[in-house]
Amino acid sequence: MASSLSSPSDLGTPPDHIRFGxxxxxxxxxxxxxxxxxxxxxxxxxxxxxxxxxxxxxxxxQAIINNIVAMVQQAQQQLSIQEYTLGIGIPGAISPATGLVKNANTTCLIGNDLQGDIEQALGHPIVIANDADCFALSEATDGAAAGKASVFAVIIGTGCGGGWVINGRLVSGPNAIAGEWGHNPLLWRDEQDPQMDCYCGQKGCLETLLSGPGMRRIAQQETSIDQSSQHWFASYQQGDTQARQVIDRYHRRLAKALAGVINTLDPHAIVLGGGVSNLDSIYQHVPQLWGEYVFSDTVNTPLLKAQYGDSSGVRGAAWLGATTK
Ligand SMILES: [Zn+2]
Incomplete structure (x- = not known):
């Protein structure tokens, strides 16, 4: 097994190459x-x-490809460089079966050989990954979990997309689905955990419970108040009793969901990004709760807030290109 990365400069590309993401x-x-x-x-x-x-x-x-090519060529000119690596994070995945884009919400990408078409237009090799995978790679390379041998990182915002990085490398898997934790159901579910329909076709996915819109829907069912997750976070921090009940239940659901990750793969760190990761109480309360569910006498897993926030996707794309050169 390869040793864990100690710094970004340990990546495979020569130091004089620029990493475009x-x-x-x-x-x-x-x-x-x-x-x-x-x-x-x-x-x-x-x-x-x-x-x-x-x-x-x-x-x-074609316009999306032309725009990407123009941005790369302009950046090359501005930096006066020839040698570079390029990674691209997309809101979808490349099917290992076909090499074509799947699961993308920019629907014109679906079914296309995006990697091949950009490589042909640029005349340069590229690497493509899911945007949540890029987030995970960023935080594992030089972000909140830098130096950790195995990292599970998840963006909890409008959705719940995650990624796995082990020894500095993104784990893809034969189905390109590693880290899609958001479409697992909640473990240790009780009567306070509703089973709502998910767009994927299943019921009770973690995304329906933990995403920002999911929290809003559940809180509305529980309190008859329709407010955003940000509203509930702010009210919680001001000591509002009703918000405390809503957020306490949220803490427990997140603890159950992450305990399942720890029981399965026991990562050296878990990193949270997205809008929900800004709720600071998570980092105190969730580790106090997950011990009830993890099959271990102690749980030492660090639960960390993303270091690079919204910049992690593009930074991870840059590291993606560099690690696979
Ligand atoms: Zn689902």
């Missing part, structure tokens, strides 16, 4: 350039071409 989002496309120590040399954003600007999915898809 691109985060392809539904509304924005962002590029970052990192040096071998993780210092940001350049960072730019453009609007992602939208469906409404193009008459067909084929034109929309």
């Amino acid at each position: 691109i985060d392809l989002g539904g509304t924005k496309t962002e590029i970052i350039a990192l040096d071998h120590q993780g210092e940001t040399l350049l960072r730019q954003r453009t609007n992602t071409p939208t469906h409404s600007e193009h008459s067909t999915p084929v034109e929309h898809y």
Whole structure:
């Protein structure tokens, strides 16, 4: 087994190569350039071409590729560099069976050979991964869990997407589904844990309970008050009794969900990102609760807040390109 990474400079690419990362989002496309120590040399954003600007999915898809190629070429010119690696985080996954994009909410990408098409347009090899996987790689490489041998990292925001990094490498798996913890059901469920329909076709997925919209729906059922998760967090921090009940139940659900991860793979650290990760009480209360469910006399797993926040996706994409060169 390879030893764990001690710093980003241990990655495979020569130090003089620039690591480009691109985060392809539904509304924005962002590029970052990192040096071998993780210092940001350049960072730019453009609007992602939208469906409404193009008459067909084929034109929309081509516009997205053209935009990415233009951003890379412009960044190359600005930095006066030839040698680089490029990783791209997308809101979907590459099917190992076909090599084509699946599960993407930018639907014109689905069924296309995005990697092959960008490589052909750029004349340069690239690496593509799911955006939650890029988040995990960022936090494991030089973020909150830097130096930890195995890391489970999950973005809890509008959804619940996670990723696994072991010894500095992203774990993909034969189905490209590693880390999709959000579509497991809640373990140790009790009568306070509702079973709501999930868009994936199942009932009671963690995403329906733990995501921001999920918390809002449950709190509305429990209190008849329709407020955002941010509202509940703020009220909790002000000592509101009703918010305390809502958030206490949330802490316990998250503790159960993460205890299942610890019992299965016992990671050296767990990192949380996304809007929900800003609720500071999680880091105190969840580790006080998960010991009831973990099959061990002690639980020493650090539960950490993401260091790079919203920047982790694009940073992880840059490290992705560098690790697989
Ligand atoms: Zn689901």
